[in-house]
Amino acid sequence: MLVSSWIDAALGGVLGLLVGSFLNVVIYRLPKMMERQWAAECAEISGQPAKDEEPFNLLVPRSRCPHCGHMIRWYENIPVLSWLALRGRCSACKAPIGLRYPLVELVTAGFFALCGARWGITLQAGAWAGFAALLICLFLIDMDTQLLPDDLNYSLLWLGLIASALGWTVPLQSAVWGAVLGYLAFWGIFQAFKLATGKEGMGYGDFKLLAALGAWLGADYLLAIILLSSIVGAVIGVLLIVAGKLANKNIPMPFGPYLAGAGLVCLVLNPSAVPALLPFAFPFGR
Secondary structure (H helix, E strand, O other), X not given: OHHHHHHHHHHHHXXXXXXXXXXXXXXXXXXXXXXXXXXXXXXXXXXXXXXXXXXXXXXXXXXXXXXXOOEOOHHHOOOOHHXXXXXXXXXXXXXXXXXXXXXXXXXXXXXXXXXXXXXXXXXXXXXXXXXXXXXXXXXXXXXHHOOOOHHHHHHHHHHHHHHHHOOOOOOHHHHHHHHHHHHHHHHHHHHHHHHHXXXXXXXXXXXXXXHHHHHHHOHHHHHHHHHHHHHHHHHHHHHHHHOOXXXXXXXXXXXXXXXXXXXXXXXXXXXXXXXXXXXXXXXXXX
């Protein structure tokens, strides 16, 4: 069993490296695709012709260096290894390639390996690996752009409900109520804050993300998710202050990364271990 678990983890990790490479594409391109769509819709509403631009989606054009336009060859796109071989620099113009690219690949590999070790190479492990991959994307996209794309939020929500219906997570009734109450909890806070201040304190994407997490973990985990997100937010805030990236206190901080981080923490700990860590978040027990 131990050997089998290690093999499953290794296979999951290799798959995670490949998926992580694709997640880098999603994180970079999806917000730009959304901006293009909004620009086209605005042009249509105003009666102006849309810009004639080359196709741009998750598959085309081929990846290229943003500095010199060098097309990335297949052997320059091997997860982690290519970055190491190139010493973190473009092979053409020697511009630096961000450390985040291999880190995303390694983190994704780690979560996939965890799912493989915990559930084996099964569809249930694949569902939880998808949970991790979507949260990694949401974490970084919101951190970069303060956007939580509906395509990712809804995929996470529906995958959670399907996983529940197949018996891989919480009972379906708890998953449905988790989604409903998760959305309503933040919607109510949003409306109360707007009524009191005349300002919007969070975006609708946060409502949808908490609903999606509720679909995965169940209604009775919602308070624990919010508390964990506060802890994750405090840790990230301290790290950003140390890195000198929070000098301007007027810059709004997105809440989505903290929620996504809380979901990933639950996966690492195993959801069943969360009540022991935060017993006061479960007043009615488990």
